[in-house]
Amino acid sequence: MRRTRTLAGFGIATVALLALTACNSGTPSSTGTSGSDEGDASSSTPWTVEEDVTIEGSPTFDRISSSGTVKVGVKEDQPGLGYLDPVTGERTGFDVDIARWMAASLGVDPEKIEFQAIASANREQAIVNGDIDYYVGTYSITDKRKEQIAFAGPYFVTGQGLLVAADSDIASVDDLDSSTTVCSATGSTPIQNIKENYPEVKTKEYDTYSKCVEDLKNGQVDAVTTDEAILIGYAAQDPDNLKVVGEPFSEERYGIGVAKGDDALVEYFNTQLTDGGDIWQQIFDNNLGASGVKAEQPEVDPVG
Numbered sequence: 001m002r003r004t005r006t007l008a009g010f011g012i013a014t015v016a017l018l019a020l021t022a023c024n025s026g027t028p029s030s031t032g033t034s035g036s037d038e039g040d041a042s043s044s045t046p047w048t049v050e051e052d053v054t055i056e057g058s059p060t061f062d063r064i065s066s067s068g069t070v071k072v073g074v075k076e077d078q079p080g081l082g083y084l085d086p087v088t089g090e091r092t093g094f095d096v097d098i099a100r101w102m103a104a105s106l107g108v109d110p111e112k113i114e115f116q117a118i119a120s121a122n123r124e125q126a127i128v129n130g131d132i133d134y135y136v137g138t139y140s141i142t143d144k145r146k147e148q149i150a151f152a153g154p155y156f157v158t159g160q161g162l163l164v165a166a167d168s169d170i171a172s173v174d175d176l177d178s179s180t181t182v183c184s185a186t187g188s189t190p191i192q193n194i195k196e197n198y199p200e201v202k203t204k205e206y207d208t209y210s211k212c213v214e215d216l217k218n219g220q221v222d223a224v225t226t227d228e229a230i231l232i233g234y235a236a237q238d239p240d241n242l243k244v245v246g247e248p249f250s251e252e253r254y255g256i257g258v259a260k261g262d263d264a265l266v267e268y269f270n271t272q273l274t275d276g277g278d279i280w281q282q283i284f285d286n287n288l289g290a291s292g293v294k295a296e297q298p299e300v301d302p303v304g
């Protein structure tokens with residue numbers, strides 16, 4: 001396989017990315033009922049902060065209600081899903097808004113949410129350690145992860161895809177071979193899938209996907225692989241030079257990661273997701289509606 005050419009003009013890749021991001025920060029434009037005020041550009045939100053919440057038998061909720069704050073793990077380099085604008089300091093994205101909605105459902109005001117960026121490889125440990133109360137960030141529900149933590153949801157379903165240079169010959173996963181290098185995040189399901197099912201393909205790993213995208217732009221790798229919803233966000237920032245190719249080749253069901261054994265919190269979150277009316281759709285439309293990502297709200301899994 002021909003190695004994809006180094007893309008011209010990406011010596012200033014970061015600057016270009018920031019500039020594009022600034023134009024497209026994905027600020028929600030919802031006109032839904034405004035029950036909480038973020039104090040930033042997303043001043044109108046489709047959810048309301050609940051009052052007098054009680055959740056019997058949830059150690060996580062007990063901790064949240066005694067401290068008055070909620071610690072939430074997220075991603076912050078995934079535009080459209082979990083993103084921290086380096087210029088404005090604003091957090092945006094579908095996952096971030098799901099996290100805010102769940103915080104509001106627990107009765108926590110938006111300014112009492114402490115977001116923490118946690119890389120794919122460190123999520124289970126952060127939950128096990130109690131560093132965070134819950135995690136919302138492209139976190140696929142898997143049996144292996146369920147050995148250590150529990151998941152509410154799923155709240156979103158996507159599949160593994162490939163991001164390549166606009167002039168690449170790679171059109172699908174079948175074009176990967178021993179002459180191609182694919183980049184993904186350590187501890188993620190996509191890197192595991194490549195290693196297990198496409199062992200001849202060379203791999204490179206970072207803690208984040210944005211580092212993989214930098215390498216792709218610099219010609220250091222031939223493709224970036226992770227969930228299509230994530231890749232579409234990167235491609236949208238640089239459509240002249242990046243494209244998502246092929247059909248999804250896995251199913252990734254995103255859950256809200258919580259402490260194992262806290263079934264009361266899982267059930268509470270599941271009820272919010274199920275009984276939220278059109279909140280999910282509004283969050284989707286605000287963050288991913290224009291992206292080309294197609295999705296319907298999935299049914300949640302029963303606890304256990």
Ligand code: GLU
Pocket residue numbers: 120137138139140185187188189190226227252
């Ligand atoms: N959804 C996949 C996973 O949980 C890939 C995205 C990510 O690393 O967050 O591993």
